[in-house]
Amino acid sequence: MKVLVTGISGKVGQLVCARLLAAGHAVAGIDRRPWPDAPQGVVVHESDIRKRAAEDAFRTERPDAVIHMATVTHLTAQSEDRYRINLGGTKAVFDCCHRYGVKQAIFVGRHTYYGAAADSPLYHTEDEPPLGLETFPELADLVAADLYAGTALWRIPEIDTAVLRVVYTLGPSRSGTLSSFLRGPRVPLILGYDPLFHFMHEEDLASAIALALEKKLRGVFNVAGPQPLPLSVIIGQAGLAPLLVPEPLFRSLLGRFGLPRLPRGALNHIKYPVVIDGSSFRDKTGFRHAHDEHATIGAFRRALRG
Amino acid sequence: MRLPVSPDVEARLARLELPFNEDGVDPYGIDRQRLGFMFSAFGLFYKSYFRCRVFGAENIPKRGRAMLVGNHSGGVALDGMMVIASCFFELDPPRLAQGMVEKFLNKLPFASEWSSKTGQFTGLPEHAVRLLSEERLLMVFPEGARGTAKLFVERYSLVRFGTGFMRLALATKTPIVPFGFLGGGEALPTVANLEKIGRLLGAPYVPLTPYLLPVPLPARMEVHYGEPMLPAGTGNEDDHVILDKVNAVKASIAHLIERGRKRYEVQ
Numbered sequence: 001m002k003v004l005v006t007g008i009s010g011k012v013g014q015l016v017c018a019r020l021l022a023a024g025h026a027v028a029g030i031d032r033r034p035w036p037d038a039p040q041g042v043v044v045h046e047s048d049i050r051k052r053a054a055e056d057a058f059r060t061e062r063p064d065a066v067i068h069m070a071t072v073t074h075l076t077a078q079s080e081d082r083y084r085i086n087l088g089g090t091k092a093v094f095d096c097c098h099r100y101g102v103k104q105a106i107f108v109g110r111h112t113y114y115g116a117a118a119d120s121p122l123y124h125t126e127d128e129p130p131l132g133l134e135t136f137p138e139l140a141d142l143v144a145a146d147l148y149a150g151t152a153l154w155r156i157p158e159i160d161t162a163v164l165r166v167v168y169t170l171g172p173s174r175s176g177t178l179s180s181f182l183r184g185p186r187v188p189l190i191l192g193y194d195p196l197f198h199f200m201h202e203e204d205l206a207s208a209i210a211l212a213l214e215k216k217l218r219g220v221f222n223v224a225g226p227q228p229l230p231l232s233v234i235i236g237q238a239g240l241a242p243l244l245v246p247e248p249l250f251r252s253l254l255g256r257f258g259l260p261r262l263p264r265g266a267l268n269h270i271k272y273p274v275v276i277d278g279s280s281f282r283d284k285t286g287f288r289h290a291h292d293e294h295a296t297i298g299a300f301r302r303a304l305r306g
Numbered sequence: 307m308r309l310p311v312s313p314d315v316e317a318r319l320a321r322l323e324l325p326f327n328e329d330g331v332d333p334y335g336i337d338r339q340r341l342g343f344m345f346s347a348f349g350l351f352y353k354s355y356f357r358c359r360v361f362g363a364e365n366i367p368k369r370g371r372a373m374l375v376g377n378h379s380g381g382v383a384l385d386g387m388m389v390i391a392s393c394f395f396e397l398d399p400p401r402l403a404q405g406m407v408e409k410f411l412n413k414l415p416f417a418s419e420w421s422s423k424t425g426q427f428t429g430l431p432e433h434a435v436r437l438l439s440e441e442r443l444l445m446v447f448p449e450g451a452r453g454t455a456k457l458f459v460e461r462y463s464l465v466r467f468g469t470g471f472m473r474l475a476l477a478t479k480t481p482i483v484p485f486g487f488l489g490g491g492e493a494l495p496t497v498a499n500l501e502k503i504g505r506l507l508g509a510p511y512v513p514l515t516p517y518l519l520p521v522p523l524p525a526r527m528e529v530h531y532g533e534p535m536l537p538a539g540t541g542n543e544d545d546h547v548i549l550d551k552v553n554a555v556k557a558s559i560a561h562l563i564e565r566g567r568k569r570y571e572v573q
Contacts, residue, residue: 118413121430122427193415230335246415
């Protein structure tokens with residue numbers, strides 16, 4: 001089967017590519033970023049997914065399946081065109097899927113869809129609506145992209161669409177939202193709060209995505225690995241030092257003294273947990289994570305030191 | 307930083323049947339070490355300060371889902387603390403009673419962290435269903451904040467019960483263990499509730515005592531557990547059907563309070 005992966009030059013994109021090749025699929029990619037040492041036979045179309053060249057990639061590659069993971073994270077960088085990439089890009093990808101007869105589409109979304117708030121429950125299930133958008137408008141484009149991707153299930157029923165809401169990833173690549181937050185050596189925590197963070201090894205996520213493809217998954221699924229851990233435990237095991245800051249001071253310190261820059265609304269994500277129930281995905285696909293919480297943080301820690 | 311834990315608490319903690327990982331964190335973020343510190347502190351109040359006495363603890367199932375349902379007694383959560391302590395110190399193996407906490411608590415720094423790490427989660431139906439489905443022990447005060455707001459003269463009375471707990475118990479087929487709590491009103495004799503000051507602090511109110519501060523006196527406390535009740539139904543019944551079942555539990559709690567009160571007041 002021919003699989004087109006958007007966002008293929010990202011770390012998880014590369015890992016997914018490796019798994020697809022190993023499973024005997026032909027792989028092509030679309031990414032704004034080049035992938036100079038892409039495996040032989042993998043054509044990377046260097047383009048923005050909203051541009052004409054991306055559609056050309058669909059036309060020339062004629063993929064049977066598309067894995068759409070070209071979304072931009074909300075928690076670290078403020079990007080002007082983030083909204084357009086996340087929502088406009090997702091629309092463009094599904095339009096192309098429809099137009100060029102793609103049979104299977106996987107949208108890789110994020111578990112932060114559910115939002116972080118004082119009164120939101122632990123272990124969100126797929127039927128829950130997003131919360132906390134009013135305090136974190138920067139999340140709106142990812143939520144909209146997630147819900148838009150889900151509409152493909154009834155708009156284009158002939159495509160087997162899976163929307164995956166995946167937890168943060170950690171691993172040797174040091175890429176991803178949580179890794180950026182943990183770039184250290186001091187990681188700011190809001191004094192008096194220590195939320196659970198849900199994360200999985202980047203290799204496990206790549207396996208989960210490949211499994212979703214193999215099982216022709218249809219529907220909306222949370223994807224999680226090992227149990228979540230309090231942020232302070234993650235920081236400690238990563239060999240970093242927590243910097244406890246009272247909330248009123250926190251806002252003014254962000255982006256200074258080597259601390260990460262965060263949008264204001266992201267503060268709730270450092271106060272309250274977003275923890276998801278991944279049992280439905282596990283039941284449907286038989287997915288099991290290969291790296292537990294310690295191995296995952298350990299891999300990240302070794303990469304930080306290296 | 308390691309928090310101090312008393313040796314007897316440490317021994318009981320080792321027999322607590324929660325699925326801690328090697329960091330001592332369970333899948334809900336309950337932290338073994340925090341529990342140790344909490345129970346060491348609760349133990350002092352439970353055994354020495356309030357000299358809490360427990361009757362009928364054998365009515366609490368040793369394992370499996372159950373809902374402890376009782377009256378609020380006292381203007382702050384002393385009743386909850388003592389019930390949690392009683393399940394830890396009197397049961398064998400010890401159990402962690404998990405309360406359904408008022409929403410405001412999770413918004414406050416430190417309170418948010420401590421309640422999360424000791425298994426006292428915000429009172430959401432999703433939390434209740436999930437914990438019960440994992441065979442945990444839930445502690446419910448159906449009077450809610452209306453119950454803690456009872457004044458000293460009202461201390462043995464029951465105010466309106468919410469019905470959510472009954473629908474949840476029916477839907478999850480959970481046995482209800484009623485309990486009557488005595489002594490909270492004596493420990494914290496509330497003469498008025500200051501709602502405006504409470505709002506400033508992010509709480510529903512602050513209780514005012516004759517000596518002004520909401521500091522509890524060393525009054526004796528008692529928890530009387532009654533026999534488990536297993537109401538039949540699905541949880542989707544009409545309100546009046548549910549209300550009848552709620553009233554049966556309420557009557558059972560009122561009976562436990564009255565029976566305990568006779569003993570409590572002569573001592």
